[in-house]
Amino acid sequence: MVSAYAAALRDAGVDVSILMPAYPSALERAVDIAPVARMTGLPGGDARLLRGRMPDTGVTVLLLQMDHLFAREGLYRDPQGRDYLDNLTRFASLAAAATRVARGVRNLRRPDIVHAHDWHAGLTPLYMRLAGVAAKSVFTIHNLAFQGNHPLAMGGWIGVPPELLVPALSDERSIEFYGSLSMMKAGIVHADRVTTVSRRYAREILTPCFGHGMEGVLQAQAAKLSGIVNGIDMSVWNPARDEYIARSYSVDDTAGKQACKRELQQAFGLTREPFAPLVAIGSRLTEQKLADVAIRALPMLLEQHPRLQFAILGQGERAFEHAMQELAAAWPGRVGVQIDYDERRAHMLHAGADMLLHGSRFEPCGLTQLYAMRYGTIPVASRVGGLADTIVDYAPHEARDEDCATGFLFDGQHPHDIVHAVGRALAAFAQPSSWHALQRNAMSRDSSWEVSTSNYLALYADLVDARPAVHDTRVRKTPGRARTANAAGARQVRRGRDEAFNAGVEEMVRSA
Structure with a gap:
């Protein structure tokens, strides 16, 4: 999101730079890297600041090189899936570097706005306030479930004054959160503005159901909270010019989608039947994404609809991966599973499927449904967060519906909720005129960055x-x-x- 959004800002005439850790993969891919400055005394030690350009957009990128902190196999976790014990020090160093840049670094333009994203950058607005920086700060919450909580005793180590580590009821500026230091809370409390990546999610996180314990903090800061939905790069996700798919097609001529469906069926070991409804699942296999519910719903759907097929691409919790593979073994030719992710297969999935099943207990924005609609693959999704903001539910009893509906929304987190919603979609699929109207609406939706920017x-x-x-x-x-x-x-x-x-x-x- 940050990369695509920065390019959209640049295209709108804004002088924009991205600051991020100099991960090994970032150093490999960035273009025209040159040293800019040395930074001493960061929470994690000394660093080099490098400047380069993003490989795909040419946007300026500043890379914070601290190999003892960032030259690792994983970004946030080790190969065993455990959080790195020094994550607080790692990302406090990033926030401190951002503050130095905002205060002024030779050979760099001083910014008017510093826009920090998620818990990794959450200490940035706090450090900026402590340093008396003139630049304004914006903090965007991408997923409130991940908060960057650490032992409170570590606050002094990263330069947080004792008065900001007291119990929250004692000082509204405190970043204490249920006995821990919260990087997410630091961003929320100390930023000049707080945004989320959809309007509905901005309201949902004010409630206990979606607030992950942070709802009280957000309610106190609600005056500076707003929601702006993400966009996508519509040149990359474009069925008319997509090199990853079997045959190009467009909203005016969707004939090529049948060739893409044949390719998808073959790639996932499904029976090559052109009129069989094919449902894609492309997401992380986690409880957030209702993987546990989908595993119970799919056998019910397969029994009720003898021609129905599923193509599943994703990875996540091992138990869910194994359960999906067991479904494929039990339903050969009708369920295909690939535990992995790569760009080509993601494009194949959206181009070849008829529908996308995208359940979620909470969804700050979601991009998968935007990609799917771009390819005329109709989403069947939970009525939460950005899914509800970006999908117009199909209700055939409403006269206006075929002019604007783009998918199917459902409430609830039980197998029968998914079964009913997919059943609604299959009923529309059996009516070609209605289905083509849904595809036309979905493919015509403007999901670009223009409005968001x-x-x-x-x-x-x-x-x-x-x-x-x-x-x-x-x-x-x-x-x-x-x-x-x-x-x-x-x-x-x-x-x-x-x-x-x-x-x-x-x-x-x-x-x-």
């Missing part, structure tokens, strides 16, 4: 006293009074969005 730019402009965030020649040619009117209109639109969001917040909190 404009929302982020409006947020940034508010933080820096409405100074222009982009250098647009069309704006420069506009008379001064027109610019003022446009700015007032933009503020009015933002106020309208804020009022709608706040109304949703109040309703969600009341329901909690």
Whole structure:
């Protein structure tokens, strides 16, 4: 998300750089790397700051080189799946480096905005406040379930003042969270603005059901919280020009999708039957993604619908991987499973399937459903977070529905909820005119970064006293009074969005 979003910002005229650890894979792939500065006295020791460009977009990337912290096989966990014991030191060093850049480093432009993403960068807004940095901070929550919680006693080691480690009820600035130091809480409490990656998720996390214990903290900070849905790179995920798939196709001519379906059936060992409904599952195999529920629902669906097929691509918890493989052994020719992930097979999956089953107990945004819709693969998904924000549920009894519906949403976390939802989709699949309307709507959906970027730019402009965030020649040619009117209109639109969001917040909190 950060890479694609940075490219979208750059294309909108913003001077943008990415700061990240110099992981070995990052050093291998970055282009035109050169040293910029040395940084001493970071929580994890001394570092080198390198500058290069992203290999696919050319966006400037700053790499924090601390090989004793980042030159490892895993990013956050060792090969046995255990969190690295020094993760606090590793990512406190990243946050401290970001603060140094915001304060000013020779040969680098000083930023107006520092946008930190998830718990890994959560200490950045706190360090910026402690350093008195003039730049404003934005903190985006991508997944509240992962919070970067560590022993409170380690706070002094990374430079957090004692008064910010006291029990939270004693000081609203405290980053103490149920007896631990929380990097996620540090970002939420100390950032100038907090965003999530969909509007519905921004409301959901204010409730005990989705808040993972952090709902009280978020309710106290609700005035600066908003949700902006992610976009995707529509040039990469484009069935008309996708080199990974068997045959190209488009919203105006979907004939090529049949060739992609044949290829998918062959790749997953399924019976090559062109009219058999083929459902894809492409996700992490975890409880969050309802893998435990899907394992019980699939046999029921296979028994009820004799021609139904499943192609499953993913990896996750070993028990769920084994259970999926057992399903494939029990239903040869109708269930195909590949425990892995690679880019080519992901594109094949979305291009060749008729439907995507995407269950989730919570979903901050979700990108899989956006990819699927781009390829005319209709999502059947849980009515949560970004899934509910990006999929329009099909309800044939509503006259307007075929003009806007893009998928099927379901409530609940039980096998019969999935069975019923897939049954609804199969009923529509049996009606070619309805199904083609769904495909047309889904493939025509604008999932680009354009709208999201404009929302982020409006947020940034508010933080820096409405100074222009982009250098647009069309704006420069506009008379001064027109610019003022446009700015007032933009503020009015933002106020309208804020009022709608706040109304949703109040309703969600009341329901909690």
